Amino acid sequence: MAITSANQLELLQTAEAVAREKMIDPGLVVEAMEESLARAAKSRYGSEMDIRVKIDRKTGRATFTRVRTVVADEELENYQSELTVKQAKQYMADPQIGDTFVEEVPPVEMGRIAAQSAKQVILQKVREAERDRQFNEFKDRVGTIINGVVKREEYGNVIVDIGTGEGILRRNEKIGREAYRPNDRIRCFIKDVRRETRGPQVFLSRTAPEFMSELFKMEVPEIYDGIIEIKAVARDPGSRAKIGVISYDSSIDPVGACVGMRGSRVQAVVNELQGEKIDIIPWSDDMPTFLVNALQPAEVTKVVLDEDAERIEVVVPEEQLSLAIGRRGQNVRLASQLTGLDIDIMTEAEESARRQKEFEARTKLFVDKLDLDEFFAQLLVSEGFTNLEEVAYVDLDELLVIDGVDEDTAKELQARAADCLEAEAKAALDHARQLGAEDSLIEFDGLTPQMVEALAEDGVKTLEDFATCADWELAGGWTTVNGERVKDEGLLEKFEVSLEEAQHMVMNARVLLGWVDPSEIEPEEEEAAAEDEDGAEESEA
Structure with a gap:
């Protein structure tokens, strides 16, 4: 098959038709054609030759050229695509190393095998261009919601038609009791887009916390406008969820705005999530306050925060314990996810017992180490002393505020504590040397x-x-x-x-x-x- 004037325009028409069908740049299709024609020409003239093809974007005329590069004498390796400075002087006035000599060669007759090869090159290039377009289109939409149509289900994974491509909703990204049939409409969150050999893979989710955030953004104009912000989301997909919201306008109640008139806004989100119950909680920068809100509807008596360990202890009345923990620990688990802290819940009785145990342990320490009677040791603990170092090195005035302690008694206490610490240090040092x-x-x-x-x-x-x-x-x-x-x-x-x-x-x-x-x-x-x-x-x- 020769590239004659009769079919020169057909090249451009074919390129434009393919580009329209695949929604890609016609120039990419023409470049694929140029590469395929160049490959066919190399099979005719020799694979070692540097044959290039250029298709005129207006007339469709294909020009075949042979390119040779000027190299130093000792670097000459390929006689078909390189030539020395001396050889180049036959064709060029003042050749320099690195210059190229281009000459036109006759178009080739493409046999059946060459034509088939050219067709495969074009199809491959078009396929790659289509994949690049799909990847670039969807990578910018990661983190947004997309509407699609269910195509089929494979091993529990749902394949979704999302317009110009397919997305996959994996089994673990579906809400538990959901079931889909072909042609069902579905709304999903684009969680990730990856470039793979078989094409871009669009991974969808309906269980991601961000899916709920985006749904609220669609239903609540104040969130879309930035007046209200969703600070944190915790979900048990299909069952229950908690979201923390804050308003940057003092005149707007963030919880009321998200709930809507007669619950219309939050109900729209609940319906989309198959009846998932949603607790909307006002956000607070003070973590204990936010945690008290997050544990609703349970009432909290006391909160103790350990920032270094990222743990928090919560004390609740006995009758509120089951409510605070929730069914199968759901309430406390969601509150923990929302705050990013490990939560220990105990009743008032348990907390009182723990404090009593600590009180007794510290009392025994002072009785044994300082040779005090139990009543006097309890006085020290009640005043906040927890160890021997505090007794030994505290200002004398802090000991004098204890009932019945005069200056001589205070000095004697500090002396006993210092002697005890010195003895313990010596014993520890001797043991360390033995080790x-x-x-x-x-x-x-x-x-x-x-x-x-x-x-x-x-x-x-x-x-x-x-x-x-x-x-x-x-x-x-x-x-x-x-x-x-x-x-x-x-x-x-x-x-x-x-x-x-x-x-x-x-x-x-x-x-x-x-x-x-x-x-x-x-x-x-x-x-x-x-x-x-x-x-x-x-x-x-």
């Missing part, structure tokens, strides 16, 4: 004898051993395993060593050993100090 702790670790600044003892018991006996520890190994931390937070006990955690303190001590040990150049960490400390100063200035302003 093999070296002087380099014992004399390291920041470690008490009890800390050295704890380290030695775990096999950390030298400064080198200490310098290889990670900060979380010393201070402890939390790890998420299978969606649940698991406690990592630190070697020095019982001494209330923070993560920052542990990091600072480990870095100092590495500097002492010459493992780290002090100049490398000083700039970081200066930057941190500068940030603290800036923060202080802002707070003063």
